[in-house]
Amino acid sequence: MIETLRSLALAAGHADIVAPTKRMDVSAYQGAAITRRTRSWSPGNAGPNLLLAENGEQLRRRARATVRNNAWAANGIESWCGNCVGTGIVPQPQHPNLTTRDQIRSDFERWTDESDAAGISDLYGQQYLIAREVFEAGECLVRLRPRLPKDGLTVMLQLQILECEHLPFNLNSTLENGNIIRNGIEFNGIGKRVAYHLYRSHPGELAEGMNSGEISRVPAEFVLHIYNPIRAGQHRGQTMLTQVMVRLEELDKYEDAELLRKQMAAMITHIIKQVNPEDPINMGQADTPDDDGTPIEQIQPGSTVKLLPGEEIEVSKFADVGAMFVEFIKQNLYAIAAGMGITYEMLTGDLKGVSYSSIRAGLLEFRRRCERFQHQVMVFQFLRPMWKAYMDAAALSGTINAREYATHPEWYLNVIWQPPKWPWVDPLKDCEAEALAVRNNFRSQTDVINSLGEDPERVRRQIAADNAANDALGLTPDSDARKSLKAPSDSAAVGNAKATAPPKFPSDQAAAIH
Secondary structure, three states: OHHHHHHHHHOOOOOOOOOOOOOOOOOOHHHHHHOOOOOOOOOOOOOOHHHHHHHHHHHHHHHHHHHHOOOHHHHHHHHHHHOOOOOOOEEEEOOOHHHHHHHHHHHHHHHOOOOOOOOOOHHHHHHHHHHHHHHHHHHEEEEEOOHHHHHHHOEEEEEEEEEEHOOOOOEEEEOOOEEEOOOOOEOOOOOOOEEEEEEEOOOOOOOOOHHHHHHHHEHHHEEEEEOOOOOOOOOOOOOOOOOOOOHHHHHHHHHHHHHHHHHHHHOEEEEEEEOOOOOHHHHHOOOOEEEOOOOOOOOOOOOOOOOOOOEEEEOOOOOOOOOOHHHHHHHHHHHHHHOOOHHHHHHOOOOOOOOHHHHHHHHHHHHHHHHHHHHHHHHHEEEEEHHHHHHHHHHHHOOOOOHHHHHOHHHOOOEEOOOOOOOOOOHHHOOOOOOOHHOOOOOOOHHHHHOOOOOOHHHHHHHHHHHHHHHHHHOOOOOOOOOOOOOOHHHHHHHHOOOOOOOOOHHHHHHHOO
């Protein structure tokens, strides 16, 4: 075949094409080259689900042990969850009727105290627990639990949070109806999730009667599976400590070893050596032994020590790493913070040498990651389907107009999920910048109020109520924007205005001003 192609190329006058070329000894990609440095680097090509099926449980166990015992990991997960969820991601219903919108909001706020099937926290506490599970274990399950009218709930629905241990990694089979089970999840012929096969009891808890080890099939419409996918087609989640848990464990051991070294250096002051132990003069009464039989000399501060003939003192010396220890720890903590997706300052609380600009730049990058997790994981996988289930239950409970919900479900399902506001180090500058953006029509008041984590409609009605109450009492506070000429963002321009001539106004405006 090659000879035929060469003959055709020569006949067509393309001798350059068939000129012999020297074979390349080195790959065009350094990452693919087989060299002395990369000869032992031969990773496999397994898919994400096979990798998690083989390693998922071990990763999860080690991640939970790391969070239980490592201070850096525990603080990192608290920082992540506190920023991603905080006091809770709050819904803002968008029903076109203002009265209905207020009723939906009021009923939902009342139900948030009843949402937890375990009765431990409200809905916003459940959000925090879900985010924590996703960070630590890689995934979390939420069962939608329909209730009966006799339960006395605002809406006949509750949420049960389950650790991902309820969903077995090693359950894989093909069913008679053509469905397949992969890593405990049942899929139909087109790859849609139709059911979850869950342990009735947590496999890591004490046996609870006859349900120990029993698996139950739960339809997918009653299970919310929350995890952060990092590869296409990934069925299960992996802990966010995957890249750093070994480093955390080794760093913890290193710190323990250094602490033990300092303890030993402080406890052992000297060693008495017997140059000739066989000398009869040294065969006297032995010193008080330690638990392992080692003789110990007790010396008080200011003591004068007299040695026996044939003995000499050797002062114990322990290497002191000094500043190298601190730099080594910091360098590892930088890598750990990067692997966990947080800043070094958030991981350690160390603000030494941090400026306003540097910490703001770091927080901006971190908060972009948080926003992605908030909207693509928490909102899309948990809050949206939870709101749909809540509205279905509300229609059955009679708390909303079931007929209108059936004909116009979009009026009830249209909701904006607003995460909590992130305060800045210098809120005055941010407030002035937002006021200036609104005045120049770069942003709307609604957008700014939303960014503060507040409901624009409720804020406007509160402002209107405050203004009406002030007018009734004849009060004119400086905060009343209806009567103030200068916005806070103009504070810098006020001083400059004194050196310039006052602006000219039409007579009616000048009279209103003066």
